[in-house]
Amino acid sequence: MVDMSNLDVRPPVAACGGRADVTAEPVREVLQARHMPLGESTVVRRLLPNLGRRMVGAWCFVDHYGPDDIADQPGMQVPPHPHTGLQTVSWLHDGEVLHRDSLGCLQTVRPRELALMTAGRAVAHSEESPRDHARLLHGAQLWVALPDAHRDTAPAFEHHAELPRVAGGGGLSATVVLGELAGAASPGTTYTPIVGADVTLAAGTDTRLPVQPDFEYAALTMSGEAEVDGLRLAPESMVYLGCGRTELPLRADVDSSLMLLGGEPFAERIVMWWNFVGRHHDEIDRARRDWADGTRFGEVRGYAGPRLEAPPLPPAPLKPR
Structure with missing residues (x-):
């Protein structure tokens, strides 16, 4: 997965969270x-937030992209941009992505490696395909909302090249990207009960994966055409x-x-706008002004290009609903 960024020049307000919309039964x-543009040459398929579903546990943003043939293209090129109140989870099946951030981190992320950035109060980063990159680019990009006590x-x-795996019957194997699944726990830092797993099914697989009854779940097709329930x-x-x-x-x-995504239903109501997760309009407005003023978020050094400017806020106050 590549950048954890919303590049929409007219980003809608997403009021998410709370347990009123959670389905208590299967x-x-x-x-x-x-389909949404991301950067200069990538189109992503946005699955959360969705008209019918805003969150799954603490997962509040899910994009899937590729496989894209970028042999003669620059690939992923997303300028420096800010985040607050969330974690970004980068997950690749093919290709490489170079991560830079205002903490001074520089990391090449490769397939089946976890890149986990906790934005917390404020951070900025950029994502780009290296100059010499693989032919294919394929992955998912996800955000996790931070609860009030930790935002x-x-x-x-964090970069974790080695992640635990779960072997199931009949050709199932799973990499635990975040949280816990079937007794295996990812080393990635979490702040709510959650799971994210990359599940591989060999042709002919017919099995059952143990899950938590108090979690809500969703499954995203990465490749092939599996049957889920x-x-x-x-x-x-x-x-x-x-x-x-x-x-x-x-x-x-x-x-x-x-990808299997799940977690304990997120009890708090949040406001998500552009690349910020907050609780009310003034908080989002302050984050936008701090980015425009060049304060609070720090500087991403080494990216060859200007940073991303924040779009204007909508005329009506942002409210969680």
Whole structure:
């Protein structure tokens, strides 16, 4: 996965969180993607926030991109931009991404490695394909909302090249990207009960994956066309699965992979606008002004180009709903 950024020049307000919209029983609710430009040459499929579903646990933003042939293109090029109140999770299946941030971190992220940035009170970063890069670029980019007690924490960046794996019956294997799954725990720092896992299903797999009944879940197709709880999940789609499950039936006729996202339903109401997660209008407005003034977020050094400017706020006050 590449940049954790919303480059929409007219970003909508997303009022998310709270448990009123959480489905307390198992469901199969298909979420269709919206196609959005990201940077100079990448188009992503945005699955959260979605018209029908704003969050899954603390997961509040999900983009899927590729596989894109970038052999003769610059690939991912996203200028320095700010974040507050969230964590970014970068996950690649193909390609490499060079991460720079205002903490001074410089890291090349490769397939099946976790790049986890905790924005906390304020951080800025850029994401780009290296000058000499692989032919294909394919991954997902995700945000995790920070709970109120931790959203002003100091910013930090983690890179984990080795992650725990879960082996299931009948051709299932899973890499635990964040949180815990089937007794395996990612080394990535978390602030709410959560799980993110990359699940691979060999052709002919027919199995069941143990899950937590008090978590809500969603599954995103990365490749192939797996069946999730009997629903054939076409490429470029996500299914929301609700709560109340102890196991999740999975099968595949062809080699397939999906991302399983879940967590305890997020109790707090949040406002998400551009690259900020907050609780009310004044907080978002202050973050925008601090970025425009060049204060608070620091400087990303080494990116060959200007930073990203914040779009104007909408005329009406931002309110969680």
